Amino acid sequence: MDNSLRVNLDYTIFNNQRSLEYYDNNKLKKEKRILIDKMLQSKDRYDVEFATIYDIDDHYTSKRISSIQALNAYSDIIPSNRDVEIGVKLFKSYIYVEEQSVRLLDEYTMGLEHAIDSISDDYIRGMYQIRYSIISLASLVSKNYINEVRRVCKKIMNDNLDNYYSALVSVWYGNTFLLDEPEKTIEIYEEALKWANDSRCEGVRMNLKNGLDFANIMMGKQPKYLNFESNKPSEIHNIAFWYIKKGNLKVGEELLNTLNMDELNDVQKAYHHYYRGFIREPLKHFSQSLKHFKMGGEFYFRKLALFELKRLGLDENVIEALSV
Secondary structure, eight states: OOOEEEEEEEOOGOOOHHHHHHHHHHOOOOHHHHHHHHHTTOOHHHHHHHHHHHHHHHHHHHTTSOOOHHHHHHOOOSSSHHHHHHHHHHHHHHHHHHHHHHHHHHHHHHTHHHHHHHOOOHHHHHHHHHHHHHHHHHHHHTTTTTHHHHHHHHHHHTOOHHHHHHHHHHHHHHHHHHHOHHHHHHHHHHHHHHOOOSGGGGHHHHHHHHHHHHHHTTEEEEEOOOOTOOOOHHHHHHHHHHHTTTHHHHHHHHHHHSOOOOGHHHHHHHHHHHTTTTTTHHHHHHHHHHHHHTTTOOOOTTHHHHHHHHHHHHHHHHHHHHHH
């Protein structure tokens, strides 16, 4: 049995759109690129618009354009029909997931699941339903629906996912154990890294490595993937956290000071204050961390800040009010 996403269909009746989705999900990169270029030259407006979605994704996942450039390119598409509009929303949602923009993701995908059900082509509808299920995991984790996340993850994994989707699902599955069973998270992430082995998986691979480092640092163990040359906030945060946990508060604070708070999203700001709380003014920073987790729509990892506030002896009634 080959390791690819499966949806039942008659392969003899593929049209261009079906073929493009099939090539994408089965990593037939050469065939996909040839078909994209062919469709972009088509006189059929639907073919051109559909190919443009995959063309942008191809450039983004190959790191030829940034996430901002990709999002802007998707926004430039003026869909001529509902299927194209759905495709644009779905592919933009992947970027929001990778950027940890949960609040934006929730707002942007509102009604998307129902819209996908209206796609007339059975194969594309089936594939988009699977794509949406994976995207929805980010929102479910943030809302602290842990049992539901685990149920969905197990169900999706049984659909014989390809390596990219297996690794992506593992990010969310591993997250559900991070706060209570970090050893299990490490086990899940290490296995997922074996799947995240091509250019398309670069963003997922970075998230897995960051998650592994965070889990190991939490447990007081040596992180394996710290990138001291990186200028990415998530990686700088992990390095600062490592120095803080080792007791080198000065270096940890200096690293945090290199980040411009105005350039961080709410979830990143939440982690930023969380780390600062171990250096000075813990009540102030852990409270700020909790606030930004809530502003970012992140209700699972806010437990990090809540735990520290409890440890400080903050009144349970105050904590309860803050945690709403």
